[in-house]
Amino acid sequence: MQALKTIRTAMWLDYQIMANWTRPIIFFTYNIAKPVGSSLLLIAMYYVVTGRVVGSAALSFLFVGNAFYMILAQVMMSLGWVVHDDREHYQTLKYIYISPSSYYVYLMGRAAMRFLMALFPAFFLLLLGLLIPIPYDFNYPLLAFTLLFGWLFMVASGMLLNSVNLLTARHGGAIGEAFAGVFYLFSGVVFPVSMLPAPLQVVAMYFPSTYWFSLVRRSVLGVEVDGIMKNYTINQCVLLLAITTGMFIAMSIALYLTMDHLARKRGTVEMITTY
């Protein structure tokens, strides 16, 4: 019960921090403009290279992958700053940390709001895709399930990130970008996993994001074109997503407990570096 209260309060706080600097309409425009801009850039690049955009399965693969990667990238990059900002900018981390609420649960709430806020530009991009047009074939129950697991694995990944940040000074953003980059490379976002060198394909199979992006394409486009991923049925993909997400959650809890102990040992919980 207290955990739910903490998550709800942390989500509220996160929304206030993200959106409270301006009017809601400006905030939502800003929130959508950046991902839309980078997606249009991707389409332009595709057009320059191939000379066409209409009727291309590759573009559909790329467009949908990119739209949903925006969620992951935004969650990872912004979560990288949560610990740093609470600790050094707002100087509230120690007061939240010594409260009866679990700091891990608090960060889950912050990550949840980042995820929800990132959904808006992703869905806006899908709407924009109708103009190209992208041949959508929605499977809504599968999409809802996929999004739920997406939230779970992104929270777990965000927690891996924030656990490290309990010990670091100003590297939060850089670590977040690196995390997002790793997912971009290994998960079949804009190019299929089958294009990776064989050893990296093996690595990709341990990432929940690989199955997540495959399920996203299946639930939005109705097909999977990746030579490796299409060998898995939807049920197998769902099972593997659940297993790898469970692995990530277990890893994130273990890492958090370790880093939390180290942070108390080294005295970095309330470190002010003024970097």
Added chain:
Amino acid sequence: MHAIETEDLWREFRGRDGRVIALKGVNLKIRTGELFGLLGPNGAGKTTLIRILTTLLLPTRGRAYVLGYDTSREEDKIRPLINMVSGGEYSGYGLLTVKENLWMFSQFYGIPGPEAKRRIEDLADLLNFRDILNKKVRTLSTGQRQKMNIARAFMTEPKVVFLDEPTLGLDVEVAREIRRFVRGWLSEREGRTVLLTTHYMHEAEELCDRIAIINEGRIIALDTPENLKRMVKREFSLHLRVEPEIGVEWISSIECVSGLTTKKTETGTYIRVIMDCEEGIGEIVHGVMRRGARITYLNKEEITLEDVFLKLTGRGLE
């Protein structure tokens, strides 16, 4: 059971700049219901001790207990029972209002909404900040922000409150309001304990039931303010302002002088001497004049805690 207890508590920090031992075998027993002061200059180890007791930091060696729970191993049992406020910082989410900030923290302590609202309003009245409840935190003055932080800590009705230099940098009136509030809060409740760190002597003297003087990581004296002052009861402090600046090391060699601090002023030197014989005053006056300086101010004062500190450590607090 003591509210706070430490046993041979050590804390060492290692960094690129080398090794610093912040606490060197601190032993403390603070009774439930006490307003206990920890007095010492900057860098004495006060904040390090508070960080350990509030579960933010692990000790290098030794044990610390709050309400019988080990701070290193039982932090989950301690956290619902404590809260803290630090001075000299700008904590708070600037885009939230004071009320929102306080409400948010109440939720982290599981306080039901209506109860949280009532407590916020009660504290706003007691600390005299009802007029800023709907103001954004970024617009607050230092004093207003600190009142909000005091309310944040006391709102959760903690059994033990840690106040780490809570009036640092505040104007006299706000500092007085906060001291009055803390005293009142404690006297109206049974079984609550406050640990206050400060380097303001008058604050410790005014508020605390007992005081521990900490210097360079060690507790060098622990008693009631009155008993601490009795430690130097035959002595008095002599305050002089001399112009121009002169060397004063020779004062320490006068037989009845037991403590000496100096501070440069714009035109000369401010000298404070702890001594126990009035004949020594003449020697000091004579010595100053022989060195070509003149005395622009001279006063013999009653012993304060600051003098106790000076006698015990050989240096001033600030």
